[in-house]
Amino acid sequence: MKPIKRLYLSSDPVHLIDCNIVLELNACGRGVITAGTETDYTGKMVRIDVGYDGLVLRWFTGYVERSQPADNGTCRLFVRELVGIFDKLWPCSFQHPTLRQITDWISEQSGLTVTTPVGAAYADKPIPHFTHSGTGYQLFAQSGPCIFSDGLSLVSVAGRGCLRRRCGA
Numbered sequence: 689m690k691p692i693k694r695l696y697l698s699s700d701p702v703h704l705i706d707c708n709i710v711l712e713l714n715a716c717g718r719g720v721i722t723a724g725t726e727t728d729y730t731g732k733m734v735r736i737d738v739g740y741d742g743l744v745l746r747w748f749t750g751y752v753e754r755s756q757p758a759d760n761g762t763c764r765l766f767v768r769e770l771v772g773i774f775d776k777l778w779p780c781s782f783q784h785p786t787l788r789q790i791t792d793w794i795s796e797q798s799g800l801t802v803t804t805p806v807g808a809a810y811a812d813k814p815i816p817h818f819t820h821s822g823t824g825y826q827l828f829a830q831s832g833p834c835i836f837s838d839g840l841s842l843v844s845v846a847g848r849g850c851l852r853r854r855c856g857a
Contacts, residue, residue: 689740695723696735697752697765705762707736709748716772717748721765722758730755734767773798774824781819787811790818790831798824 695704702723709719721734729752736748750769758764768775778797782790788811791802804811820827 692737692739692741692744694737694744695721696733696737697723697725697727697729698732704736709736709767711748711769716775717750717769718753718772719748719767721767722762723765724762726757726761726763728755728763729765734765770800773800774828776823777821778824778827779821780827781817783817784814785818786814787831794824794827 693704693707695702695707702725704721705724706722707719709717709721711717721736732752734748734750734752735746737744738747739745748767748769750767750772753766753768753772755763755765778794780790780793782793788804791804794800795802818831820831822830
């Protein structure tokens with residue numbers, strides 16, 4: 689049985705010449721794909737389906753981080769999993785936000801769905817001020833354990849955790 693490999697760039701089927709992708713448990717999957725196209729797909733969705741006759745499954749879903757021309761009308765695509773968008777800086781500052789407003793902003797900016805628990809009282813409790821200057825991963829990691837204590841303002845500084853200040857201080 690010969691394996692089937694299908695490449696889709698922005699839902700367009702494209703000939704897959706070579707594929708070298710690394711998937712990790714604790715990091716964003718990434719890789720290099722050589723595709724039979726000269727079109728620049730930078731920032732577009734990429735999907736790879738792999739399988740055998742009768743059973744082809746989605747193996748990778750991500751976006752094209754950058755593209756460069758290769759030999760004979762092909763191009764090399766540097767790809768990342770969708771969650772890789774949070775590797776970049778995500779600076780933000782909010783006045784009187786709730787956790788739900790922050791997650792809605794993240795969803796709007798990233799295009800990925802971020803939800804809060806239904807019926808959780810803390811998700812709708814406003815704080816005076818929220819500021820963050822690190823990556824998206826740090827935004828999630830630091831806002832979870834130290835967000836929304838009574839009378840505290842939260843300032844998240846990249847790599848330094850959360851600094852809490854009394855309101856009005």
